[in-house]
Amino acid sequence: MRISAVGGLGTSVLLAACVVAGLVTVAWGEIDVATFRGTAILADEPTGALSIADAKAKLGPTPQPVVVAGRIGGKGTSPFGKNEATFSLLEIPADDHAAKPGHKPDDCPFCKKRAANSPVAAISFAGPDGKVIPLDAPALLGVAEGQDVVVRGQGFFDPKLGIPIIQVNADGLYVRKAK
Numbered sequence: 001m002r003i004s005a006v007g008g009l010g011t012s013v014l015l016a017a018c019v020v021a022g023l024v025t026v027a028w029g030e031i032d033v034a035t036f037r038g039t040a041i042l043a044d045e046p047t048g049a050l051s052i053a054d055a056k057a058k059l060g061p062t063p064q065p066v067v068v069a070g071r072i073g074g075k076g077t078s079p080f081g082k083n084e085a086t087f088s089l090l091e092i093p094a095d096d097h098a099a100k101p102g103h104k105p106d107d108c109p110f111c112k113k114r115a116a117n118s119p120v121a122a123i124s125f126a127g128p129d130g131k132v133i134p135l136d137a138p139a140l141l142g143v144a145e146g147q148d149v150v151v152r153g154q155g156f157f158d159p160k161l162g163i164p165i166i167q168v169n170a171d172g173l174y175v176r177k178a179k
Contacts, residue, residue: 066155
């Protein structure tokens with residue numbers, strides 16, 4: 001059964017539930033979610049992962065292979081694009097401050113300040129046609145805000161754009177196990 005990615009909130013909820021439950025094969029053009037997950041979700045963590053700051057320092061305006069580690073998060077907003085397989089990454093804190101039970105980064109002045117100064121990576125997953133897949137990343141990839149992930153793909157950073165965000169056109173994702 002194929003379900004269209006067009007249709008509003010009700011369709012999106014149904015679509016997400018079906019994808020998570022694995023009850024149907026969902027496709028957009030030639031994108032099959034199960035097949036896509038089988039190639040995009042990595043069983044082993046890629047070696048050589050850089051922090052977002054290190055990737056930003058390494059990358060230029062021409063796309064090149066990169067492996068970046070980060071925490072799925074946004075700066076006061078959802079890290080996920082609506083109806084597209086995109087999300088933002090922030091630096092993984094070097095200390096365990098945010099790992100304390102009951103800690104809420106959105107209510108912590110220390111975490112808010114650190115997040116405001118954190119470099120950001122914009123991650124996108126595209127289909128064979130080169131267009132971003134029109135399904136929210138949590139439904140397509142099974143990811144959630146706050147997870148630490150390693151992303152593999154083609155990255156670039158153009159300082160002339162005036163926004164300090166690296167872009168990664170991803171082809172692989174590894175979700176680190178929670179500590």
